[in-house]
Amino acid sequence: MSVEAIIFYILAALIITFGVLTVFTRKIFRAAVFLLFSLIGIAGVYILMDMQFVAALQIVVYVGGIVVLIIFSIFLTHSSGERLAPQKLSRIIRAGILSAIGMLFSVWIITHHLFLPVTAPPIEHSVQNIGLQLLSYTSYGYVFPFEVVSVLLLAALVGSIVIAMKIKKQ
Amino acid sequence: MEHVPLAHVLILSTILFFLGIYGFFSRRNLITMLMSIELILNSVNINFVAFNKYVYPHQLEGVFFTLFIITIAAAEVSISIAIIINLYRRFNTIDIEDTKNMKF
Amino acid sequence: MNYDLSAVLILILPLISFIGLSLFGKRIKPELSGLIGSVVLVATAVLSLFVAYGYFFDFGKLDGAYVKHIAFQFSWLQFNENLSIDLGLVLDPISVMMLLVITFVSAMVHIYSMNYMHGEERFTMYYAYLSLFTFSMLGLVVSVNLFQMYMFWELVGVSSFLLIGFYFTKPSAIAAAKKAFIVTRFADLGFLIGILMLSFGAKTLDFFVLIERLTATGSPYLAGFTSTTFMGLSTLSWALLLVFAGGAGKSAMFPLHIWLPDAMEGPTPVSALIHAATMVVAGVFLVARLFHVFAVSAPDALSIIAYIGAFTAMFAAVIACTQTDIKRVLAYSTISQIAFMMFALGVAGWGEGQNEGFTASMFHLFTHAFFKALLFLGAGAVIHAVHSNEMKDMGGLRKALPITHVTFLLACLAIAGIPPFAGFFSKEAILSSAFEHNKIIFYVGLITSGITAFYMFRLYFRIFWNKAPHADGHNHEGHTWSMNIPLIILSLGAVFAGLIPFGSFISADGKAIELPFHLMFSIAPVLIGVTAILLAWALYGKKSELPAKLSASIAFLYQSAYHKFYIDEIYLFVTKKILFNLIGRPAAWFDRTIVNGMINATASGTVSVSESIKGMQSGRLQTYAMFFLGGILMLAALLVIKFM
Numbered sequence: 001m002s003v004e005a006i007i008f009y010i011l012a013a014l015i016i017t018f019g020v021l022t023v024f025t026r027k028i029f030r031a032a033v034f035l036l037f038s039l040i041g042i043a044g045v046y047i048l049m050d051m052q053f054v055a056a057l058q059i060v061v062y063v064g065g066i067v068v069l070i071i072f073s074i075f076l077t078h079s080s081g082e083r084l085a086p087q088k089l090s091r092i093i094r095a096g097i098l099s100a101i102g103m104l105f106s107v108w109i110i111t112h113h114l115f116l117p118v119t120a121p122p123i124e125h126s127v128q129n130i131g132l133q134l135l136s137y138t139s140y141g142y143v144f145p146f147e148v149v150s151v152l153l154l155a156a157l158v159g160s161i162v163i164a165m166k167i168k169k170q
Numbered sequence: 171m172e173h174v175p176l177a178h179v180l181i182l183s184t185i186l187f188f189l190g191i192y193g194f195f196s197r198r199n200l201i202t203m204l205m206s207i208e209l210i211l212n213s214v215n216i217n218f219v220a221f222n223k224y225v226y227p228h229q230l231e232g233v234f235f236t237l238f239i240i241t242i243a244a245a246e247v248s249i250s251i252a253i254i255i256n257l258y259r260r261f262n263t264i265d266i267e268d269t270k271n272m273k274f
Numbered sequence: 275m276n277y278d279l280s281a282v283l284i285l286i287l288p289l290i291s292f293i294g295l296s297l298f299g300k301r302i303k304p305e306l307s308g309l310i311g312s313v314v315l316v317a318t319a320v321l322s323l324f325v326a327y328g329y330f331f332d333f334g335k336l337d338g339a340y341v342k343h344i345a346f347q348f349s350w351l352q353f354n355e356n357l358s359i360d361l362g363l364v365l366d367p368i369s370v371m372m373l374l375v376i377t378f379v380s381a382m383v384h385i386y387s388m389n390y391m392h393g394e395e396r397f398t399m400y401y402a403y404l405s406l407f408t409f410s411m412l413g414l415v416v417s418v419n420l421f422q423m424y425m426f427w428e429l430v431g432v433s434s435f436l437l438i439g440f441y442f443t444k445p446s447a448i449a450a451a452k453k454a455f456i457v458t459r460f461a462d463l464g465f466l467i468g469i470l471m472l473s474f475g476a477k478t479l480d481f482f483v484l485i486e487r488l489t490a491t492g493s494p495y496l497a498g499f500t501s502t503t504f505m506g507l508s509t510l511s512w513a514l515l516l517v518f519a520g521g522a523g524k525s526a527m528f529p530l531h532i533w534l535p536d537a538m539e540g541p542t543p544v545s546a547l548i549h550a551a552t553m554v555v556a557g558v559f560l561v562a563r564l565f566h567v568f569a570v571s572a573p574d575a576l577s578i579i580a581y582i583g584a585f586t587a588m589f590a591a592v593i594a595c596t597q598t599d600i601k602r603v604l605a606y607s608t609i610s611q612i613a614f615m616m617f618a619l620g621v622a623g624w625g626e627g628q629n630e631g632f633t634a635s636m637f638h639l640f641t642h643a644f645f646k647a648l649l650f651l652g653a654g655a656v657i658h659a660v661h662s663n664e665m666k667d668m669g670g671l672r673k674a675l676p677i678t679h680v681t682f683l684l685a686c687l688a689i690a691g692i693p694p695f696a697g698f699f700s701k702e703a704i705l706s707s708a709f710e711h712n713k714i715i716f717y718v719g720l721i722t723s724g725i726t727a728f729y730m731f732r733l734y735f736r737i738f739w740n741k742a743p744h745a746d747g748h749n750h751e752g753h754t755w756s757m758n759i760p761l762i763i764l765s766l767g768a769v770f771a772g773l774i775p776f777g778s779f780i781s782a783d784g785k786a787i788e789l790p791f792h793l794m795f796s797i798a799p800v801l802i803g804v805t806a807i808l809l810a811w812a813l814y815g816k817k818s819e820l821p822a823k824l825s826a827s828i829a830f831l832y833q834s835a836y837h838k839f840y841i842d843e844i845y846l847f848v849t850k851k852i853l854f855n856l857i858g859r860p861a862a863w864f865d866r867t868i869v870n871g872m873i874n875a876t877a878s879g880t881v882s883v884s885e886s887i888k889g890m891q892s893g894r895l896q897t898y899a900m901f902f903l904g905g906i907l908m909l910a911a912l913l914v915i916k917f918m
Contacts, residue, residue, distance in 0.1 A: 005173040006274050012182045013211045017237050019186050019209055023193035028202060035205045038186075042212050045179075049223045054236050058215075059242050066208065066247045076202055077258045085265060087196050088179045095195030098900060102907050103188040109914065115225055118197075122227030142234050147866070156245030160252035166259070191903060195896050266895060 008048055015041035026083045028074055038065045053127045179220040186213035199252050200264040204247065211243045277328040278345040280321045281363055284373060285412050287318050292405035293638040299398035309549035314380040315408065322373040329370045330779055331866035339784035342482060347418055362418035364481070364623035367780040368562055368636055372415035375643045376552050377761065378767075380408045380761035383547040386651050390543055396594060401800050404547070407433035409817040411552050412721070413546075415559060419471050420479045423560070427524070428464070430556065431458050434548050438540040438831035457533040461523020468516030475499040475510065481563060489570040496571055511572040518561060518579055525557025526609045527616060528586040532842055534609055535898060538601040538663075542654030545601060548558050550650050551643035558615045559638055565632055567781055568649040578713075580620020584718040589839070591725040595732065595838040596825075599913050600653050603733050604646070608691070610726060611642050614719065618704040622713040622782065630739035630789060631780040633712070634703030637776040641696035644687040644767035654681040655757055656737055659858050665733075669740035669817070680766040686734045686769040690727035690785070690803045702796055703789045725800040731810035740817050744865045 018038035025031045039062045046055035123129060136144045178258030186209055215236045222232025258264050291314040295307050296676055301309075301908035334340045347362030384404060410429035431454075439451030453518070473692055476495050487495040488510065499510040507515070520532075526534035537549050548554070561568065561579065568576045584860070587610045594606035615635040622631025654680040660667050671779070672679045682771045688695035701723055709717040778786040825832040834840065 002173045002225065004215065008174045008178075012178075015182065016185055016189070016264050019189045022205055022209065023189050028199060031202055031205055037207060038209065042216060045182075045216060046219060049219055051219050051233065054219060054233055057240055058208050061244055062208070062212075065244060069247055069251055070201060070205065070208075073254055074274070076255060077201070077264050082546065084197075084202065085267075087209075088199050092196045094897075094900065095192050098195065098903060098907075099188040099192040102191065102903065103184055104187075105907060106184045107181055110177050110184065112918075115176050115221075117225050118228065120228040123230070124232060125222075127231065130230055130237075143217070145238060146235075148262055149238055153241060156248050160248040161270060162252075163249070164252035164255045195900060 183213040183216040281345040288409040295402035307398040312384040319381040333653040386760040447539040450539040455532040465520020468475035471513035511575040515685040521557030521560040546650030550646040583617030632782040638700035645685040648685040648764040672738040696772035727803040727806035735814035756786040
C-alpha cells in the first residue's frame, strides 16, 4: 500500500466523518464548521488526484465563499448556542431507510461494474491546458458555456439582491 | 493514486451523496438543508474528477463540469441565502415545518 | 275581404290580446283591459260569422258536398319525407261550426265577465287567460295535424288549469286545478300513445291523409294495422280507443269525469266557457274529427264509445238530481249532455242513412253550447246576487232577478227538450238515430232525458220558486247590463238555434242529409220531459217536506248518488292507498336508498380517495424530494434489471 493510498483513505475517513457530523449535529454553527472541514478534505482528494486547479477552486469558492456565506446567514437568522429542533422520528426513519437503500444500490452497481480506462495517451491537467480549452471557440471549446455561466452568475447576483431587498412599506 | 481503485473513490462519493440526501430529508432547518445540498454537489464533483482522472485521462471534460458545478453552486447558494433571509423576515423562522403555506 | 286571412285573424287576434294583456296588463286600467278583451273577442266572433258565411254559402261546396279547405299551412317539423308536424288552419263543416260556437260563447263570456269579475284583483290576468284559452281552443279545432291538435289540446289544458285555479288563495281551487290537470294529463297519456300508434301505422300525422289511408279499402296501411289483434280488438281499434281516452279525459266521460265537478271552483263565466260550452266538447270534436276512421275501420271501438257515453249520460244525470251546489248540478248536467253527444257519435255509422248520429251529435254540441253557457251565466248571476252556491240559500228569486229568471227558464226548457226550443231538435235527432241503431242505448237516452228535465227543473224551482219571493223585492239586476246582454243574446240562441237546418250544413261526409223527424216518435220523449217537469214542480215548486221524505225512503240510492257513487273515494283509495303504498313508496325507497346510495357512494368514495391522496400534495419540500428520490431509484433499478 503506497503512501498516497494511505493518505486517501485517511482523507476519505475524515470527509465522511465530518460529513456525518454535518448532517447529525444539533448545533447549526458546528454543522457549518464540519462542512468546512469536509470540503477541505475533498480539496485534499483533488490534490491527490493531481487536480491542483480544481482543488484551489474548491478552497477559494467553497471554503472562502460559500461556507462563509452560509455562516453569515446563520448569524443573521439564529441566536448563538441555539439547538436545532429535532425532526419527527418517522421522517428520520423514512429518510434513513430511503438513503440506505439508495446507497446500497449504488455501491452494489459500482462494485459490479467494470470501468475500463481508455488507452489514449493522457494529457496534463494543468491550468494552462484547462484555460486554453475553456476559452477556445473551436470544437470541444467551452467558451460558450463559460459565457453562459458568467451571465448566470450575474443574474444570480442581481436576483439575490432583489430577493433579499427590504420592500419599503408605503 | 494508482494504488487506489476507482471503485473506492466512487464509494466515497456515494456515501457522501447519500449523507447529503439523508441530511436533506431529515433536517428541518433550511440552512442545514442547504449544507446537505453542498455535500451532494461535492460528491458529484468528486465523481467527475475521478472519472476524468481514471477513465478519460486524455480529456478535460470532467474538470470543466466540476468548474461549472462549483460556479452554479455559488449562484445557487447566493439565491437560496437571499430566499432564506426573505423568509426569515416574513415568518421570523426558517424552520421548514413552520413555513408550509404551499400546502394543499 | 279574404276568407283565409279572416280565418287566420280569428286565431291571431286572441293571441295578440293574450300577449298584450299579460305583458302590459300592469300598466293599463282593469276596465280597459276588460274592454280590450271583449272588443277583440266580439271582432273574432264577427270574423268567424263572416268565415262561416263564406264557407257555407260561398266557397265550401264542391259537387254538392262540403269539402275541407286549407286556409293556411306550413311544415313545422319535418321528420322525414313522409312524417312531418305541420301547423295549419283547416276549414271544414265541423271546424267552422266550432269556430262559430267558441268565438260566440267566448265573446259573451268576455262581456259578461266585465261586470261579474269587476273589482277582482287580477282582473287583467283573468282576461289574458281567457284570451289564451280562446286562442288555444280555436287552434285545436282548426288543426290540420294530429300533433298540432295535441299541442293545442295541452294548451287548452293549461289555460283551463290557470282559470280553475284563478282564486289561488283558496285551497279548494288549487286542489281542483291540480285534479283537473292531473286527470286530463293522465288521459292525455293515452292520447299521446294513440297518436304515436296511429302515426306509426299510417306513417303520417296529417288528419286528412291519415283518414284517407285508414279508410280506403285495400289500403296497405289499414291492412297492416288491422292484421294484429289484442284482446279481440285490432291494433287500430286500440289506437283509436287510446285517442278516445284522451278525449274522454277532456270531455269528462266515466270514469275520468271526476275533475269536472271540482273544476266549478273557477269563476262562473269560466265554467260557462270552458267547462260547459267549449273545452269539454273537445273530446267529442276529436272523435268527430276521426269519425271516418272510427266508423269504417273500427266500428267495435265506436260501439265501446257508444256504451261509455250512454252509461255516463245516465250516471251523471242521476248524480245531478241529488247535488245541492247549483254549479255542481250544472257540471253533472254537462257531463250527461256531452255523453249524449258521445253516444250519438257512437251509434252512427258510415254511409247513406247511417250517419245521422254524427250530425245529431254536432247539432247537440251546437245547441248545448248556447243553453249550457246560458245556464252557467244565469247561475253566475244568481250566485252574484246571493253570494252562495248552495240551493238552500236560494229560492223565490224570480222577482229579484227577472231577466235571469226568464232566460234561465228558456235554457231549462231547451235542455229538457221541450219543443220548439233548441234542445228539442238536437236531442230528438240523437234519440232517433239511437233508436234506429241500438235500442238499449235509445232507452237509456230516453230515461236520461227525462231525468235531465227533472233535475234541471228541480234546479229552476229551487232557485226561483220554492220559498216566498224575496221580501225586499229588490231588483239586483238594474246596473248589470253587461251581465244581462249576454244572457239575452244566448237565450235567443237557446230558443232559435234548433231551427237551423243543421243536416244540410254538417254531416259526416259533407253531403247534406235530412235529419229524421217524426212527430209520432217525438211524443214519447216530450211526454216524459213534461212529466218530469211536473214532478219537479210537485216536489220543489213549493217549500215542502216531500223531497226529504222521498230521499229518505230511497236512502241508500240517494246517499250513493249524493256522494257521486263514491267514485272520488275509489280514486283516492286506488291512488293513495294502493298506488302510493305499493308503487310510490317502494319507488321512493329505491330512489333514496339504491339510486341515491350509489350516487352518494360514488361521491363519498371520491372524497375519501381525494382525502387520502391529498396528503401527497402536502407542500412539504422534503416529502416531495422523497418521492422524487424513490422514483429515481425505481427507474434506476428498472434500467439496471433491463441492461445489466
